[in-house]
Amino acid sequence: MISGNPHRGAPDDPTEGRQDLREYAAGKQVVVAVRQVSREYRITDEVVRALRGVTVDVYGGEYLSIMGPSGSGKSTLFNMIGGLDRPTTGTVTVHGVTISDLSRMHQARLRNRCIGYIFQSYNLIPVMTALQNVMMPLMLGGTEPSGAADRAADLLKDVGLGERTHHRPDELSGGQQQRVAIARSFANDPDIILADEPTGNLDTKTGEQIIEMLSNLSKKRGVTIISATHDHKMLAVSDRVISIRDGQIEKIELRSQLRITVGSIDEDSGREAGDA
Amino acid sequence: MSRAGRSQIRTQPLYGDDLLASLKGEGGGLTTRTLLTLVTGGLRVRLMRSIVTMISVVLAIAFLAYMGLFNHVQVNMANAITELENVSTLSPAKVALAVGEFNQGDLIGSMSVEDKRDLALALDLDDISTFEHEMAGLDGTISQMEGTHAIVVASQQELEQKPGVTEAELEDARAKTAASRHKIDGAKSRRALHANRIDLGRWLAGNAAADPKLADALNAHLVRVQSELLATWRTPSHFTPQDMGHAEHLLGLAKSEGQTSDAAATLKTVLAQERQKRAVADMRLLMRRAGVSVEATLAGNPMDTWLIVMALMTCTVGIANAMLMSVTERFREIGTMKCLGAQDALVVKLFLLESAFQGIVGAGLGTVVGLLIALISAALQFAGYGLTNFPVQQMWQVMGWSMLSGVVLAILGAVPSALMAARMNPVDALRIEE
Numbered sequence: 001m002i003s004g005n006p007h008r009g010a011p012d013d014p015t016e017g018r019q020d021l022r023e024y025a026a027g028k029q030v031v032v033a034v035r036q037v038s039r040e041y042r043i044t045d046e047v048v049r050a051l052r053g054v055t056v057d058v059y060g061g062e063y064l065s066i067m068g069p070s071g072s073g074k075s076t077l078f079n080m081i082g083g084l085d086r087p088t089t090g091t092v093t094v095h096g097v098t099i100s101d102l103s104r105m106h107q108a109r110l111r112n113r114c115i116g117y118i119f120q121s122y123n124l125i126p127v128m129t130a131l132q133n134v135m136m137p138l139m140l141g142g143t144e145p146s147g148a149a150d151r152a153a154d155l156l157k158d159v160g161l162g163e164r165t166h167h168r169p170d171e172l173s174g175g176q177q178q179r180v181a182i183a184r185s186f187a188n189d190p191d192i193i194l195a196d197e198p199t200g201n202l203d204t205k206t207g208e209q210i211i212e213m214l215s216n217l218s219k220k221r222g223v224t225i226i227s228a229t230h231d232h233k234m235l236a237v238s239d240r241v242i243s244i245r246d247g248q249i250e251k252i253e254l255r256s257q258l259r260i261t262v263g264s265i266d267e268d269s270g271r272e273a274g275d276a
Numbered sequence: 277m278s279r280a281g282r283s284q285i286r287t288q289p290l291y292g293d294d295l296l297a298s299l300k301g302e303g304g305g306l307t308t309r310t311l312l313t314l315v316t317g318g319l320r321v322r323l324m325r326s327i328v329t330m331i332s333v334v335l336a337i338a339f340l341a342y343m344g345l346f347n348h349v350q351v352n353m354a355n356a357i358t359e360l361e362n363v364s365t366l367s368p369a370k371v372a373l374a375v376g377e378f379n380q381g382d383l384i385g386s387m388s389v390e391d392k393r394d395l396a397l398a399l400d401l402d403d404i405s406t407f408e409h410e411m412a413g414l415d416g417t418i419s420q421m422e423g424t425h426a427i428v429v430a431s432q433q434e435l436e437q438k439p440g441v442t443e444a445e446l447e448d449a450r451a452k453t454a455a456s457r458h459k460i461d462g463a464k465s466r467r468a469l470h471a472n473r474i475d476l477g478r479w480l481a482g483n484a485a486a487d488p489k490l491a492d493a494l495n496a497h498l499v500r501v502q503s504e505l506l507a508t509w510r511t512p513s514h515f516t517p518q519d520m521g522h523a524e525h526l527l528g529l530a531k532s533e534g535q536t537s538d539a540a541a542t543l544k545t546v547l548a549q550e551r552q553k554r555a556v557a558d559m560r561l562l563m564r565r566a567g568v569s570v571e572a573t574l575a576g577n578p579m580d581t582w583l584i585v586m587a588l589m590t591c592t593v594g595i596a597n598a599m600l601m602s603v604t605e606r607f608r609e610i611g612t613m614k615c616l617g618a619q620d621a622l623v624v625k626l627f628l629l630e631s632a633f634q635g636i637v638g639a640g641l642g643t644v645v646g647l648l649i650a651l652i653s654a655a656l657q658f659a660g661y662g663l664t665n666f667p668v669q670q671m672w673q674v675m676g677w678s679m680l681s682g683v684v685l686a687i688l689g690a691v692p693s694a695l696m697a698a699r700m701n702p703v704d705a706l707r708i709e710e
Binding site for chain 2: 082084097110125127
């Protein structure tokens, strides 16, 4: 265990006072700043505290994975970073803009321009072709249709689906659908890609291809990738892994520290992650 | 991965206040075509439910259009009844005078053979089947009568030969013989008339050569028909529709021959009024049979309004329910679109358009179905009167309003679910899948 007590250090310090994290953060731009964020849900009379004061920074160009068992608050934190949910207390700042200060309309524009989303179940719009699906964020952002169509066709070619632009999602395999989703997430050239268990519904081989595609795109375009995942292959390519438990950050690990920790959690997966 | 080129020309991301300013600038939106793809695609995917929703609109709007049109039919009929009932009838004295005058004219004498033939045809004198049938009966009756007569004559002769017969007894036997002879003569003259009529009919049908005698027969027949018809004008309710047709034909002929035109005109008016009275009686009967009161129709029927309001409300609730299901089924799609940057207004527009589309198709079909039902039931319940009183002028108005209310109700019904979809947070919409 390297990270230790999450309450150690100043509550506003995303590095938890750790020297290794300070070194990692040095010279990097903060694209998402999460400060003292807590989130409470009211389910009938019971108040569920999904997040209990989480403070973390996401740096430009990094490949960040968030992991944790279900019910840990992992998804809640993930949604906070993506601007999909509002914190009960605390602030989430994307590119220097505090999300809770924005109106719903401006939040929608922020999601459209600055963030790309990839979902576990692809979430393509079933009535539209692959091309039309990739065109959606472009058109919603105001790109005129012919320009959007050209750009969408280019993006589909880049993910290897140049031949299948006019197929509907139900005519595509899972891997192909996820590649369309990746093309769609990159449509408006966002700085942040949020990938929610992108390999969760895919077989190992296809999952590997998707991971490779994401990490290549991230490296080539300097895009920040934030993924929620259980997949150790994904953890292995991450620059940093945040583990969440009981609504708090359990530990933050850099890639160099990863193999040991993963191994200590699960022998088999650890070996697999090491091989990747 | 040939994106290296593009990634180098990537613009530096905006930060802080610059980003805020850019977010507050002009935003994009979807083109109409993309919206339509989403809407029609959505309808196609949920085809069965779209059809069921549309059918509910079709039924409600058909009911509305039918009620509107049929109410107009009833109002028009009630108006026609009051109008016709208010026409003042001619004085009996004037009618009696006209009948007398018309009787004196020699209508037939001045006519050519062709005209006579046409007239005879118009009077259905070529229909001789009943006469032929009666002829056969008459022949039998006459031979029977002649048999009886022979016995009567024989018994009279026997009585005359008998000694000691009183004058009174002889007188009685002679009277019996005379009565029997008279009966035979009557039957024979009837037979002759029938034969004439049959000859006339065959001539009219072109089955016999022309014969001046037949023209005389026609003349005799016409004089009889004419006087018969004219006599019954005093009590017009005894006319059969066929009689009235014949009388009108005669009057028209009299006018064209330049005969007693004033009298003919008066009699024509009498006939027209008689027809109107019958029409009023018919319409009243038909309306009573249909359970419609003329007076209540003219006063306006609040029951119908209530029924229409109920039907439209049911339809709206049906649409609201269908749209709510449509939204519930599409939480994930809505959430995804919100993640991609769809504005709340766009989501509202999407669902209102979907419902409006169902409304337009449903109301369009419903209006046509309503028109057809109104036509059919007007024809079935009020026979020809239903169609002659069909509201041709108000038809487009009624259909237009039905169409409009269908579309408006479809949109209104979709408002709650569209607002619900728009107000959802993307995270809530996406959470449903898990």
